[in-house]
Amino acid sequence: MKITIDIDCSPKEARDFLGLPDIKPLQEAFMANIQDKLSAGLSKEDMDKMFDLWMSPGLKQAGQNMEAFQNIFWNMSKGNDK
16 A cells, blocks of 8 residues: 655745754855855865865765765665664
């Protein structure tokens, strides 16, 4: 037996229902900060710092970044943490 349920709701309604926080103000502040930095011109050191924050040390090896990201998201969607 297979049951399919379609739920028609907005992203805000889904977040509210699941009890997830609305991070839109945080995203807007972050993007405004990034835009200010880009307008002022980022140095190589700034780019390295941002890259280090966004990437774990194990993912920095050349040629593995996209595959590693895909594996992370694939595992998260399956519910596996490994």
